Amino acid sequence: MLPDVLSGLRLPVLCAPMFLVSGPELVIAATNAGVLGSFPAPNCRTSAELDEWLGTIRAGVGDAPWALNLVTHRTNTRLPDDLRLVAEHRPPIVITALGSPAPAVETVHAYGGLVIADVIDLRLARKAVAAGADGLGLVSAGSGGHTGSLSPLAFVPAVRSFFDGLLVVGGGVADGAGIAGGLATGADLVSVGTRFLATAESRAVPEYKQMVVDHGPDDLVISSAVTGTPASWLGPSLAAHGIDPAAAVARTYDGAAPASRWKDLWAAGQGLGLVRDAPAVAVVVDRLEKEFEGAVASFARRVNR
Ligand SMILES: Cc1cc2nc3c(=O)[nH]c(=O)nc-3n(C[C@H](O)[C@H](O)[C@H](O)COP(=O)(O)O)c2cc1C
Incomplete structure (x- = not known):
C-alpha cells in the first residue's frame, strides 16, 4: 500500500x-503533473547549488511530495x-543509491x-x-543507467516474502x-526513467533525446567496463566515441574513457523502443494515465472471460 504521503x-x-x-x-513538471518527481544530488556541483535547487523545488511544488x-x-x-541541507529542506522522500541507506535514516x-x-x-x-x-527501490533487468x-x-x-x-x-x-x-x-x-529522459524539461542534450527516440532495445549494451558497475548504454553513443560496443560488453575495452561518461556516453533503459517523441512532461503523464486505464480495463476483460 502507498504510504499517506503518496496517496x-x-x-x-x-x-x-x-x-x-x-x-x-x-x-517540478513531474510533481505538478501528479507523479513523484526526483533528482540526484550529484547533479549539483556544490552543496551551495543543491541548497538553491532544493529551495526552487519547494517553491515550485507546494505541498506535493517529491524525492531527493x-x-x-x-x-x-x-x-x-x-544531509545538513536535507534536514533543512525536508524532502518528503529520500532515495539512497550506491551504498547503505544507514547514513540518511x-x-x-x-x-x-x-x-x-x-x-x-x-x-x-x-x-x-x-x-x-x-521502502526499497528494486532496480530490475531492463533499467537504464546502473x-x-x-x-x-x-x-x-521474493522481496515481498520478507518485507x-x-x-x-x-x-x-x-x-x-x-x-x-x-x-x-x-x-x-513504478519507477520510470528513460521515458522522462526524452521530454522537454529533461536536461539531456537534444542529440541524446533524439538517440533515445530513434533506437530500440537491441541497440543497448550492458557493460561494467565504463564505470566499473553494470550499466545499460546506448551502443551508438559508445561507437560515436570510438568504443566498440561489443568490446565494452566483453570487457576487452579497458574502460579508459575517450569521452566523459554520462555526458558523452549515454545510458538508457529497455523501454526506449516505446519512446517516439520528446514532448512536455505533462503530455507524457496524460498519455501514461490513459494507457494505464486502458491496460487495466483490457486485463480485467481478459481475466473475466
Ligand atoms: C541516464 C540515466 C541516469 C541515471 N542516473 C541515476 C542516478 O543518478 N541515481 C539513481 O539512483 N538512478 C539513476 N538512474 C536509474 C533510474 O533512476 C531508474 O532506476 C531507471 O531509469 C529505471 O529504468 P528505465 O530507464 O528503463 O525506466 C539513471 C538512469 C538513466 C537512464
Missing part, C-alpha cells in the same frame, strides 16, 4: 532520478553537507520523511531493511501497460 499521486509513478538529466524543471536521491557510498565526501526520520533504498539483489534488500529503510539483472516478476515477490513496506520497481517501463504490470508484481510504485 494523492495521480499515477503510482516515480519520475526516476537520472544523473545529468534531472533538474528542478523536470522535478543521495549517493550514500563512503567515497561521497559531500554527504555530511548534503536518522536525519530523514527526524522530520518524518521516508527513506527508499535502491537495491539490485536480495542480499542488498535484506541489508537495507535491517538498516532502517522504509542496472539490475533480476526479472521484476521474480524480484518483487511488507513500500516497494518501488523499475526497469524498461515506458508506457501505461508497464505501470500496470509493475503493480501486478506486487509493487506499490
Whole structure:
C-alpha cells in the first residue's frame, strides 16, 4: 500500500532520478503533473547549488511530495553537507543509491520523511531493511543507467516474502501497460526513467533525446567496463566515441574513457523502443494515465472471460 504521503499521486509513478538529466524543471513538471518527481544530488556541483535547487523545488511544488536521491557510498565526501541541507529542506522522500541507506535514516526520520533504498539483489534488500529503510527501490533487468539483472516478476515477490513496506520497481517501463504490470508484481510504485529522459524539461542534450527516440532495445549494451558497475548504454553513443560496443560488453575495452561518461556516453533503459517523441512532461503523464486505464480495463476483460 502507498504510504499517506503518496496517496494523492495521480499515477503510482516515480519520475526516476537520472544523473545529468534531472533538474528542478523536470522535478517540478513531474510533481505538478501528479507523479513523484526526483533528482540526484550529484547533479549539483556544490552543496551551495543543491541548497538553491532544493529551495526552487519547494517553491515550485507546494505541498506535493517529491524525492531527493543521495549517493550514500563512503567515497561521497559531500554527504555530511548534503544531509545538513536535507534536514533543512525536508524532502518528503529520500532515495539512497550506491551504498547503505544507514547514513540518511536518522536525519530523514527526524522530520518524518521516508527513506527508499535502491537495491539490485536480495542480499542488498535484506541489508537495507535491517538498516532502517522504509521502502526499497528494486532496480530490475531492463533499467537504464546502473542496472539490475533480476526479472521484476521474480524480484518483487521474493522481496515481498520478507518485507511488507513500500516497494518501488523499475526497469524498461515506458508506457501505461508497464505501470500496470509493475503493480501486478506486487509493487506499490513504478519507477520510470528513460521515458522522462526524452521530454522537454529533461536536461539531456537534444542529440541524446533524439538517440533515445530513434533506437530500440537491441541497440543497448550492458557493460561494467565504463564505470566499473553494470550499466545499460546506448551502443551508438559508445561507437560515436570510438568504443566498440561489443568490446565494452566483453570487457576487452579497458574502460579508459575517450569521452566523459554520462555526458558523452549515454545510458538508457529497455523501454526506449516505446519512446517516439520528446514532448512536455505533462503530455507524457496524460498519455501514461490513459494507457494505464486502458491496460487495466483490457486485463480485467481478459481475466473475466
Ligand atoms: C541516464 C540515466 C541516469 C541515471 N542516473 C541515476 C542516478 O543518478 N541515481 C539513481 O539512483 N538512478 C539513476 N538512474 C536509474 C533510474 O533512476 C531508474 O532506476 C531507471 O531509469 C529505471 O529504468 P528505465 O530507464 O528503463 O525506466 C539513471 C538512469 C538513466 C537512464
